[in-house]
Amino acid sequence: MIxxxxxxxxxxxxxxRIDGAKSLIDAKTTEIRHGLTSHITYENGWRIKLIVDNRQxxxxxxxxxxxxxxxxxxxxxxxGKGQEESILLPGNTISTIELPLYINYITQDLFDTTLMDLEKACNNTKNNESHAALSIHFSxxxxxxxxxxLNYVPTITAVPATGGFYCP
Incomplete structure (x- = not known):
């Protein structure tokens, strides 16, 4: 019985499964100079839509x-990082949840490939210009x-089903 x-x-x-996102804040790139060095910060905020299969x-x-x-x-x-607390998922169902994700990418190189990819993919979304998909892994x-x-805290990696992540 037990x-x-x-x-x-x-x-x-x-x-x-990752299933898109909504925008929380507008993208912003800031450059701060410190003598001969500089720091470039890219900031953005999204609500990531997740499809959760809890049928098992x-x-x-x-x-x-x-x-x-x-x-x-x-x-x-x-x-970027984010978190949500106290989430209940009904058993034997497929549900949709959204998690906040705050992008705060800092680099010292103006030609950093990650920075350039973020700007190319996420800064043109409002003008209906074609924008590229980002290659992002979500943990x-x-x-x-x-x-x-019991000290068991699983970490899984999810990737968008479309082959890339499109900024909202």
Whole structure:
């Protein structure tokens, strides 16, 4: 009887897919000079839409927190982070959730490829100009109730299904 209850109640890591984003703030590039050196900062904010397949769980899955980190797939540089707390996903369903992601990329090189890719892909979206897709990997750290108490905090990598991420 205990084995059956454990099988039904034990939380499993859901399958997650990136499905676009909404804009939170306008993109901004700032250059600060310090003598002979300078720092270039690219800032932006998005609400990342996630499709979460929770069909392998029979009861509601409770996340104490979900952290999201965006990394440039080519350079591995972290470009942004965000988190949402207290999320409930009904069991045996596919749900949509949104997570905030704040982009704060800093470089010292005006010709940094990650910076140039961000500006090319994200600064032309309002003018209906064609813009490129970004090669971004999203890491999601899932603080699942019960599993977190056992020091098990899974991190999964999700990539957009379209082959690239299009800025909102």
């Amino acid at each position: 084995a059956i209850a454990a099988f039904l109640l034990w939380p499993r890591t859901p399958l997650i 769980n029979y009861v509601t899955t409770r996340f104490n927190k979900i952290q999201i980190t965006a990394r440039d797939a080519l350079s591995g540089s972290t470009i 999601l750290t899932l603080y699942i109730f019960m599993l977190e108490q």
